[in-house]
Each structure stands twice: as structure tokens, then as C-alpha cells.
Amino acid sequence: MTPESTPVVLGATPEAASGAPHVEQPVAYDAILLAGFGGPEGQDDVIPFLRNVTRGRGIPDERLEEVATHYRHFGGVSPINAQNRALREALEEALRARGIDLPVLWGNRNWAPYLSDTVAEAAEQGHTKLLAIATSAYSSYSSCRQYREDFAAALDAGGLLGRVQIDKVRQFFDHPGFVQPFIDGVRDALDAFAAELPAELIHVLFSTHSIPNADAAKSGPAERGFGEGGAYEAQHRAVAEVVMAATGRSDIGWDLVYQSRSGPPSVPWLEPDINDAITDLAARGVQAVVIVPLGFVSDHMEVMWDLDNEAMQTAAEVGIRATRVPTPGLDPNYVNGLVDLLVERLEGTPVEQRPAATDLGPWYDVCRPGCCENARLGFRPAVAGVAP
Structure with a gap:
């Protein structure tokens, strides 16, 4: 070279x-x-x-x-x-x-x-x-x-x-140390609900911060071909699959949902919103939801307000029981x-x-060229990755 x-x-x-x-x-x-x-x-x-x-x-x-x-x-x-x-x-x-x-x-x-x-x-x-x-x-x-x-x-x-x-x-995202606290939390929450309700009345919602569709599409290296949701969506889905598999509860449904969107309504962001998902589940007869803050490492404001406040309020309004599992925090x-x-x-x-809980990893030490471009601002100087 x-x-x-x-x-x-x-x-x-x-x-x-x-x-x-x-x-x-x-x-x-x-x-x-x-x-x-x-x-x-x-x-x-x-x-x-x-x-x-x-x-x-x-x-x-x-x-x-x-x-x-x-x-x-x-x-x-x-x-x-x-x-x-x-x-x-x-x-x-x-x-x-x-x-x-x-x-x-x-x-x-x-x-x-x-x-x-x-x-x-x-x-x-x-x-x-x-x-x-x-x-x-x-x-x-x-x-x-x-x-x-x-x-x-x-x-x-x-x-x-x-x-x-x-x-x-x-x-x-798929290091076992990050994933295990979610496995433990989901397993405990499902055990508690399953002691009282049949599996078809319980649902798991894996929630993460929404981002603009344009930024999601550009997340991760382009050559990996992740599709419209980019690496961001693919990584979350892969981790959610690992978590559910580890619980051994293939009879319980789950979805990836989003929260905390901002910006003008004219700009499309990743959906569905967690509150819309809870409302839809209630209409389908679901009686209990397990909310998993999969996109967060600790109890950020988005967890405390958007999940513990707004999502819980939505669940109460539509008559669904809800519990939120812990973030990794200091686990x-x-x-x-x-x-x-x-x-x-x-x-x-x-x-x-190097350990990786999904087939997507272990991720890169040095980000690949063009990785995670800001759709609005373009590329700016960045360390720990090959330019641009």
C-alpha cells in the first residue's frame, strides 16, 4: 500500500x-x-x-x-x-x-x-x-x-x-456486559406477569431514542447494507432478539419502539412511538407490557420522563399494566x-x-469511511475513524 x-x-x-x-x-x-x-x-x-x-x-x-x-x-x-x-x-x-x-x-x-x-x-x-x-x-x-x-x-x-x-x-451494543442486565430485567418482569396472565396477554416493548429517518439510514458503514433503518435499527433489533431468546419465552410477543422524538413534524423520524404502540396493544386486548429502555445505559431524563412518566401514564389511561426494567447503570x-x-x-x-452477543459484532475499533454521516450537516473532522 x-x-x-x-x-x-x-x-x-x-x-x-x-x-x-x-x-x-x-x-x-x-x-x-x-x-x-x-x-x-x-x-x-x-x-x-x-x-x-x-x-x-x-x-x-x-x-x-x-x-x-x-x-x-x-x-x-x-x-x-x-x-x-x-x-x-x-x-x-x-x-x-x-x-x-x-x-x-x-x-x-x-x-x-x-x-x-x-x-x-x-x-x-x-x-x-x-x-x-x-x-x-x-x-x-x-x-x-x-x-x-x-x-x-x-x-x-x-x-x-x-x-x-x-x-x-x-x-x-452487543457486548455481553451491556446485554445481560436487560436479560435479567426482562426475565424477572415476565416471570412476575406470567404468574398471573397467559402469554398472549403480555407484550414486551424495547424502546430507544428516535432519530430522523435520514440519519438512521446513514448509520453504520454503507457497505454493510443495513437498509432504511441503518445499523441503528439493525443493532437494536439484534439485541432485542438476543434478550428474548435468553428469557426462553418465545410465546410472548415483542416490538422495537421509539421515544423522545423532537423537531418539526414535517421531518420523518423512526416509528412507532411507544405511546402509540401501548394504545394499539390495548386495542388488541393485551393486558400487560414490559418496557425495556434498550437504547439507554442509565436512567437518563428520557427514561425518567418519557418512560416512567408519559409511557406509564398512557398505559394507565388505556388500562394496561406496565413495568419498566432497569437500565445497566452500575450493574x-x-x-x-x-x-x-x-x-x-x-x-x-x-x-x-472478543465477545459479541449478536452476529453483527464485534463492532469496529476504528469506524469505517463515511460511517454515521449527519444528514443535515455532512461530514466534519472526527477521530477514531477513517475519513470522511
């Missing part, structure tokens, strides 16, 4: 810079970078936070205030920052238990501590080889590529390109699974030795 044809991965370690899908050489990282979405921590933070989330879209504060009511219901405090503080501590403890002495740094996309500040502080402390975990399991623009763009922007803002290198662990399976992902890159684990 000539130098001109060699893929270059922006801001990567030498081991990842060639653009190979999987890095099977050990890398001596000197810090872990935990990347979160961020959230307000008081009433005064809510509108500034939402301005950050919607920057560049020209959304007036009056419309933001409509969304702000969700946060204000909980005192203006999103749970996400506290969850990431706890996850950071759990990761540090799990790393120490395996004899790995690496600090876990934490930065957010939309609220303090900001990623740009965290990366700059890392450089000041002499941490120049960072291995990142984004707190999102699936492939799409907002759940993968945007984090990679955030890392690139942080390097650029601090003048750190060429000085600090950032790689990222693979998307972990030891999940925390240790994240450490497994870090160890893969620290040790250069061969791809055939």
Missing part, C-alpha cells in the same frame, strides 16, 4: 492510525476518557444547557422552555452527571481490581465538565494517549460519530493535534464489560477472541 492510499485516522495512536477495522496490537494508554452527554444541575442551568444541545438550529427560548419543563419537574437537575460520576468511580475501582493503574477522566458534550476542558487538563497532566468510552452503545450520528467529532474539536480547540492522541473503544456486568473493552485495546486482543 502506498503512502498516498494509506488511510489516515485523525488524532490516533500509531497502532490505530492505519485505519484497520480492529486494532490487534497492545497500546500503552495513559488515561481513560469517559465522554457523556451532560445535563443541567439546577434550575438556572436548564435553558443554557438546552441552548448548548440545540446550538446552530436557531430554536428560540420559548420553544426550549417546553422541553425545560421535563427538567424543571425534577428540580432542574438531570440525573446524568451524577450517574457519570458514579460510573467513573466504579470504572476506577474495577480497573484497580484488575491491576490496571490508569486515571479515568470525564468530560461532557453539552455541560460542565466540558470535553475540551478535560482534554486540555489531561495534556497539562502529561496524559497524551487517551482511550475513550462514549456513554452510548449504538451506531448513529448522535450516539457515535458526534462524540468522535467532539474529541476532534477538543484537540483542535486546545491546539493539541499531534500532541494528544485519542482512540475510542468499539460500540458495545457489575456492565461496569466489568466496559473494562473488558478497555482491556481489549490495552492488550490488543485478537478480534476472534
